[in-house]
Amino acid sequence: MALKKIEAIIKPFKLEEVKEALTEAGIEGMTATEVKGFGRQKGHTEIYRGSEYTVDFLPKVKLEIVLPEASVQKAITAILKAAKTGKIGDGKIFVLPLDEVIRIRTEDRGEKAV
Amino acid sequence: MTIQNVMGWRPLVVLSIFWLSLAGVRADAPAPTLEQRVAGLEAYLGNGDPTGALKDEKGTIPDGLTTASVGVAGPGHNAWMMTSAALVLFMTLPGLALFYGGLVRSKNVLSILAQCLGITGLVTILWWAVGYSLVFDDGFKSPILGGLGFTFLKGVTSAPNTNYAYWVSQNVFSMYQMMFAIITPALIIGAIAERIKFSALLLFVGAWMFIVYFPLAHMVWGVNGLMNGVWNAGAAIKAVDFAGGTVVHMSSGWSALVLCMILGKRLGFGKEPMPPHSMVLCMVGTGMLWVGWYGFNAGSAVAADGVAANAFMTTTLATGVAAFVWAVAEYFDKGKASVLGFCSGAVAGLVVVTPAAGFIDASGSIIIGVAAGLVPWFFCTRVKRWFGYDDALDTFGVHAVGGTLGAFLTGVLATVDVNANLALNLKDIVGKTLVAEQCKAIALTLVLSVVGTAVIAFGIKVLMGLRPAAEAEREGLDVSDHEEKGYIY
Numbered sequence: 001m002a003l004k005k006i007e008a009i010i011k012p013f014k015l016e017e018v019k020e021a022l023t024e025a026g027i028e029g030m031t032a033t034e035v036k037g038f039g040r041q042k043g044h045t046e047i048y049r050g051s052e053y054t055v056d057f058l059p060k061v062k063l064e065i066v067l068p069e070a071s072v073q074k075a076i077t078a079i080l081k082a083a084k085t086g087k088i089g090d091g092k093i094f095v096l097p098l099d100e101v102i103r104i105r106t107e108d109r110g111e112k113a114v
Numbered sequence: 115m116t117i118q119n120v121m122g123w124r125p126l127v128v129l130s131i132f133w134l135s136l137a138g139v140r141a142d143a144p145a146p147t148l149e150q151r152v153a154g155l156e157a158y159l160g161n162g163d164p165t166g167a168l169k170d171e172k173g174t175i176p177d178g179l180t181t182a183s184v185g186v187a188g189p190g191h192n193a194w195m196m197t198s199a200a201l202v203l204f205m206t207l208p209g210l211a212l213f214y215g216g217l218v219r220s221k222n223v224l225s226i227l228a229q230c231l232g233i234t235g236l237v238t239i240l241w242w243a244v245g246y247s248l249v250f251d252d253g254f255k256s257p258i259l260g261g262l263g264f265t266f267l268k269g270v271t272s273a274p275n276t277n278y279a280y281w282v283s284q285n286v287f288s289m290y291q292m293m294f295a296i297i298t299p300a301l302i303i304g305a306i307a308e309r310i311k312f313s314a315l316l317l318f319v320g321a322w323m324f325i326v327y328f329p330l331a332h333m334v335w336g337v338n339g340l341m342n343g344v345w346n347a348g349a350a351i352k353a354v355d356f357a358g359g360t361v362v363h364m365s366s367g368w369s370a371l372v373l374c375m376i377l378g379k380r381l382g383f384g385k386e387p388m389p390p391h392s393m394v395l396c397m398v399g400t401g402m403l404w405v406g407w408y409g410f411n412a413g414s415a416v417a418a419d420g421v422a423a424n425a426f427m428t429t430t431l432a433t434g435v436a437a438f439v440w441a442v443a444e445y446f447d448k449g450k451a452s453v454l455g456f457c458s459g460a461v462a463g464l465v466v467v468t469p470a471a472g473f474i475d476a477s478g479s480i481i482i483g484v485a486a487g488l489v490p491w492f493f494c495t496r497v498k499r500w501f502g503y504d505d506a507l508d509t510f511g512v513h514a515v516g517g518t519l520g521a522f523l524t525g526v527l528a529t530v531d532v533n534a535n536l537a538l539n540l541k542d543i544v545g546k547t548l549v550a551e552q553c554k555a556i557a558l559t560l561v562l563s564v565v566g567t568a569v570i571a572f573g574i575k576v577l578m579g580l581r582p583a584a585e586a587e588r589e590g591l592d593v594s595d596h597e598e599k600g601y602i603y
Contacts, residue, residue, distance in 0.1 A: 046389055048217075048454055049508060050495030053387040 001068050003098040008063040009091040010083045015061050021082035025074045031064040041089035068111050143178030154183030161419040163280055185273050188281030194418035195282045195290055201409025202293035206300050209406050212399030214304050217507045220391035221590025222308045223600035229303045232316055234296050240323055241292040242267055248328040257340035260332045277337040279416040298362045304507035305370035309380045312595040314580045326566040334361045341555045347539045353555035357414035359469025359520040360559040367514025368560055369567040376571040377580050379504035381587050393453050400457040407464045411471040424532045425471035428479035436463025439487025462490040465516035470524040478527035490515045521556050525549030
């Protein structure tokens, strides 16, 4: 069966909820990275003694999950349920095809290695 | 239990006679009366002259007449002044270093710390060699500059120099005043942060001490100083400056403005964001400055007396009010009160109350607090933008503006009620024309600082250049000047 990679950009304070939702959906592993970026939300303004700076890049968390194609929908459902606040800036989910996965310890390949 | 009971009294008497003969005390030296000895001790309580009761009708002390209270430090006064000296050093290391260090970008944090450390070492050497003497000796008989009598701190012992304090050891007084000489040039680095060569800065400070600080400090605090209105009956300008509104804050602030304009703006100023890299360090430094400032202001009584106690109160009131008012001004201006606003207001309050602390009452300090929260705030957030100078960390906006404001308000608010010393030479002008004398002192300080700094800065610019190479400035002064990084992740 084909493998997929999900990259989800979420609000940092939603990380715990999303992790729990994914675990409940049977997803066993993920990688989280602190990232900065902006989309429609844009940034905010900071003022230091009258000097104003527009901060475009906002802190976000990027989750990377590798999983068999059959699990993709329930993972997406879990992320949507946990990460959505309904306000601008909730983030995005990307689904990508994946060529190969190798577990370094056992040298297993494909779905066995996920 | 007395010592005599333990040792027996006979050996002590023998020992005393032996020491007296060694000390060259004449056998026929007059003995002080019990009243004279008690009067010496009472002088200690009131920070008065311990020889007062020894003088005859003509005001002279009979040959050889003395008590155990003469020529020694009073323990309480001395203890407070040693504490105060340490507190004023704490203002620079690490108070000011963290206050400024937090406000620069992370690539320049060590350059601020290195400048504070470098200035501390350099000024210590200058102060020991000749600085103390040029400020507090009177050998030149000059109202502009002291003398050479105390070079290398010769003769500066634990005995008091009664020109300045009856009860504080001169070595303690000299170290206390040295801490002022250290923090004053260290204040300048805020305006020129992130863009001056370390070597050029040290050279500038070395020259600046001789051309601006030593003469100015003598004029204001030297026993025969030109502007020492409180103690010098012959002062040409009868101004008052309790803890350094002109000497410390005006001199450093106006010099900082001139130096930052000669130096030019930081690369990318106005185009790139240059936010503080750590408001946490900045706030920690602010708290240390505030605590240390008690040594600065209350210590400037050079005694643990009522004047010091009053200065302690006025410093606290003015600072608390100014911190709050600055943040309130921000709130009405932009809708948010910021940590940097509270910090800036606190420092501005401390600056403005500095020349006034020992001369004003509680009401006066509240007026100072409100003024300190509003006027420097206006300069930092408005005037700076209108003129476009790159006063990186607002040394001009806080110290020059605040010091000038404080020197002026001191003339308005000073009252004999809290400080009887104001009645010695100034009782006819306090509350009347003192403010005119303050304006003269402000003008002289401003001219000396601006002209002195311009001459030195242009000299160094020609001699060795002031700024680092453009790529060094882009990379950050920590690596280019010190080969270190503030943060290793």
